[in-house]
Amino acid sequence: MEKIFDKIKVVVVSDNIDYRLLIKQLLASDDVVVAGYANCNETALEKVKGLYPDIVIFTCTSQASAVFELSQQIYELMPGCGVILLSESMDLQLLNRAMESGIRKVLSINCSSNELMEAIYKVSLSEKQRLPDDSKIFGHKSRVISFFGGKGGTGKTSIAVNTAIALAQMGRKTIIIDADLQFGDVNLLLNIDSKDTIAELVHEKNAFTIDTIKSFTVMHSSGISVLCAPKSPEYAEYVTGSHIEKIINTVRPYYEFIILDLTPSFNDITLAAVENSDRVFLVTGLDITGLRNVKICVNILDSLQQREKLALIINKEGPSIINVKDFQNIIGLPIGARISEDTKTAVDCLNKGIPFVIAAPRAQISKQIKAFAEKLYRDMA
Ligand SMILES: Nc1ncnc2c1ncn2[C@@H]1O[C@H](COP(=O)(O)OP(=O)(O)OP(=O)(O)O)[C@@H](O)[C@H]1O
Numbered sequence: 001m002e003k004i005f006d007k008i009k010v011v012v013v014s015d016n017i018d019y020r021l022l023i024k025q026l027l028a029s030d031d032v033v034v035a036g037y038a039n040c041n042e043t044a045l046e047k048v049k050g051l052y053p054d055i056v057i058f059t060c061t062s063q064a065s066a067v068f069e070l071s072q073q074i075y076e077l078m079p080g081c082g083v084i085l086l087s088e089s090m091d092l093q094l095l096n097r098a099m100e101s102g103i104r105k106v107l108s109i110n111c112s113s114n115e116l117m118e119a120i121y122k123v124s125l126s127e128k129q130r131l132p133d134d135s136k137i138f139g140h141k142s143r144v145i146s147f148f149g150g151k152g153g154t155g156k157t158s159i160a161v162n163t164a165i166a167l168a169q170m171g172r173k174t175i176i177i178d179a180d181l182q183f184g185d186v187n188l189l190l191n192i193d194s195k196d197t198i199a200e201l202v203h204e205k206n207a208f209t210i211d212t213i214k215s216f217t218v219m220h221s222s223g224i225s226v227l228c229a230p231k232s233p234e235y236a237e238y239v240t241g242s243h244i245e246k247i248i249n250t251v252r253p254y255y256e257f258i259i260l261d262l263t264p265s266f267n268d269i270t271l272a273a274v275e276n277s278d279r280v281f282l283v284t285g286l287d288i289t290g291l292r293n294v295k296i297c298v299n300i301l302d303s304l305q306q307r308e309k310l311a312l313i314i315n316k317e318g319p320s321i322i323n324v325k326d327f328q329n330i331i332g333l334p335i336g337a338r339i340s341e342d343t344k345t346a347v348d349c350l351n352k353g354i355p356f357v358i359a360a361p362r363a364q365i366s367k368q369i370k371a372f373a374e375k376l377y378r379d380m381a
C-alpha cells in the first residue's frame, strides 16, 4: 500500500480560489499531501483542528488580521503544526506581526515550488521539536479512517469493525463511529444493545465535549469504544454533517485510530466524514458493477479534491474474470488490502455477534485484516 501517514500533511487556508490552485501546483511532490482547504473565517480553526496537519499555509491579502489571529491560535493549541504565510507584499510590519503570531516562515506568493518545499521541510522538522515527549493525548498522531463505497454489501462494516478490533488487540486506542445513520449495524456485529447512540448524543446540550461523547459510547470487551448509529432510521435526520465533523474533531486528540463506517451513498454525512478523514478506503468486490461503482466514487471524490486520501480494499476476493492488477490499473488507486472470500467464517461470526478476528483468529480473512491493521499502524508511526 502506498504510504500516506509519513507524508507531510498540509492544509491551505485561503479565500482565494486561484491561490489555492497555485499552492496545489507548487506542492506537486510525493512527500506532501494536501489534506484540505479552509476559508479564513470563524470555522477555519475547527476545520484545521479536525484535519490536524503538519503544516498550515495561509495566504495574506486583505484579511491579514484574521490570518494573524488564527495562526496565533494554531501556535497555541496545536503543537507540532507549523504555519507558513504566502504574502502578496512583504514589509517590516508584516514580518513582525507574523513573528508575534507564531508564523514560522513568510514567503512571497510568487515563490517557486522549491522554495515552498524547502520551507515546508524545515518548518515541519522544527515544529516536531516543540511536541511534548510523553504526551498523554494523541493529537497529531491520531488517524481518522473511513470505509466507504458506492455499493451496498461489499463488506465495509465487516472490515471497519474487524480492523478496529485488530488495532485494539495491538494496544492502539481505537473508537469506531457508526456513521451509517439509517441502517448502521456495527452494534449487531459486536452484539451491543445500547440505548445511547449518536442521535441521543446530538440532542445533548454539551454534545461536543469529549466527556459527553464518551458517555454516549459503549466499551466493547475487545477494548474499542463504539458510538452506535441511531436505533431507528427516522432518528438519522437529527444528525448532520456538521455534527459528524465536530465529533471527529473532538475525539481526535483522545484516540490513535478513529474508524468510520459509512453508508454506500453520497450525502451530507459521508462527505463530512470523508473530508475530515486522513484515509478513505473504498471497499469493493472484483466484479464489473464494483468497478463501475468505484469509478463513479473516485470521479466524484476527485472533483472534491479528496483523491489523495483514497485507496482500494478488494474484499471477497476469489476466482473472477477481472484480476486485481487490471482493476487497480483501471481505477488508478493504491490497494490497501486484499481480503479473501470466506462466507462461512464471515456469516457465522456475524450471526454470533463476535467479529472474526476474535472468534476465528486463524482464518485467512482474520490474518489478512490483522496484517492490514499492522500496516496502518506502521505507516503512522
Ligand atoms: N471477506 C468476506 N467473505 C465472505 N463474506 C463476507 C466477507 N466480508 C463480508 N462478508 C459478508 O458480506 C455481507 C455484507 O457485509 P457488510 O455488512 O460488512 O457489508 P457493507 O458493505 O457494510 O453493507 P452495507 O452497504 O449494507 O452497509 C455480510 O453477510 C458479511 O458477513
Ligand SMILES: [Mg+2]
Pocket (backbone or CB within 6 Å): 156, 157, 158, 180, 185, 261, 262
Ligand atoms: Mg455496512
